[in-house]
Amino acid sequence: xxxxxxxPQSMFIxxxxxxxxxxxxxxxxxTWLWYKQDPGEGPVLLIALYKAGxxxxxxxxxxxxxxxxxxxxxxxxxxxxxxxxxxxxxxLKSGGGSQGNLIFGKGTKLSVKP
Amino acid sequence: SQTIHQWPATLVQPVGSPLSxxxxxxxxxxxxxxxxRQAAGRGLQLLFYSVGIGQISSEVPQNLSxxxxxxxxxxxxxxxxxxxxxxxxxxxWSWNRGTEAFFGQGxxxxxx
Numbered sequence: 001x002x003x004x005x006x007x008p009q010s011m012f013i014x015x016x017x018x019x020x021x022x023x024x025x026x027x028x029x030x031t032w033l034w035y036k037q038d039p040g041e042g043p044v045l046l047i048a049l050y051k052a053g054x055x056x057x058x059x060x061x062x063x064x065x066x067x068x069x070x071x072x073x074x075x076x077x078x079x080x081x082x083x084x085x086x087x088x089x090x091x092l093k094s095g096g097g098s099q100g101n102l103i104f105g106k107g108t109k110l111s112v113k114p
Numbered sequence: 115s116q117t118i119h120q121w122p123a124t125l126v127q128p129v130g131s132p133l134s135x136x137x138x139x140x141x142x143x144x145x146x147x148x149x150x151r152q153a154a155g156r157g158l159q160l161l162f163y164s165v166g167i168g169q170i171s172s173e174v175p176q177n178l179s180x181x182x183x184x185x186x187x188x189x190x191x192x193x194x195x196x197x198x199x200x201x202x203x204x205x206x207w208s209w210n211r212g213t214e215a216f217f218g219q220g221x222x223x224x225x226x
Contacts, residue, residue: 033214042120042204042217043158086156092212100146100211101173104158 006089006105012113013079021108022073023089031092032065032072033102038085046087047074084110116141120205120218127225133178133192135221137205140186145207147188148215149180152202164188165211200225 006023013019023032031050035043047058049065049072056063062075072091076083089105120137127133139145149161160173162180170180177196181189188205202222206215 030212031214035217040220040222042206042220045214045216048214088158092214094212100213101148101160101163102158102215107156109156 004089004091004103004105006108008108009106010109010111012111013083014113015080017079019076019079019083019110020073021087021089022071023091023105024071025091025103026070027091027093027103028069029091029103030069030094032063033090033092034061034063034072034074035088035090036085037088037107043088079110081112084112086110116207116216118205118207118216118218120221122221123219124222125224127195127223129197129225130194133190133195133199133223135190135203135205135223137188137190137218138186139188139207142186142207142209144185145209146211146215147182148206148208149178149188149190150204150206150217152204152220158204162190195225197225199223 004023004025033048034046036046037043047056047063052069053067054065060077064073086107086109088107090102117140147164150158151161152158162172164170164182167182178192202220204220205218208215
């Protein structure tokens with residue numbers, strides 16, 4: 001099936017650092033989503049992007065919908081310990097059937113630098 | 115507001131036993147419903163989705179089945195569990211096809 005290429009796969013953060021991650025695809029999407037998953041829990045929607053070029057913030061999080069509609073990035077500024085977890089990007093296309101299903105990246109695991 | 119409930123949170127079942135996981139959504143009508151499986155804390159695999167009562171679409175061939183007996187109830191079942199069915203199962207809902215999904219808390223299934 002379709003895949004989103006999400007990078008990096010994992011990263012270590014030190015409190016106060018800024019963090020960047022991104023997702024790319026060979027396909028065009030109408031919506032880009034970013035989720036965060038804490039251990040043992042379901043993913044929680046952080047940011048939804050609906051228009052090419054859109055830049056949206058949610059507190060210390062900022063995400064952008066790429067102009068080509070084939071990519072998106074997520075930035076976390078001034079990271080704190082509770083930012084650790086797995087971040088997933090997801091793309092959506094309009095349409096019925098399987099076209100309307102979320103396509104997920106494989107996740108970026110954020111851990112605290114030892 | 116809308117809420118999604120999924121239970122049980124954890125389950126340990128012997129190989130060959132049946133399975134029934136339940137998910138309900140409150141605060142909305144005619145949601146699209148989904149079952150995902152997540153192995154080893156990464157990678158969400160869509161198993162089933164439903165656009166209405168009794169309407170189930172399967173995304174991958176497997177040992178599991180899904181049913182939607184009521185508008186806001188989605189059930190994941192198996193007649194005989196395999197070791198490979200172990201994993202973290204997530205239920206989700208969305209307003210329509212092609213819109214963002216909201217996830218439940220998940221069920222950790224261990225088949226022994």
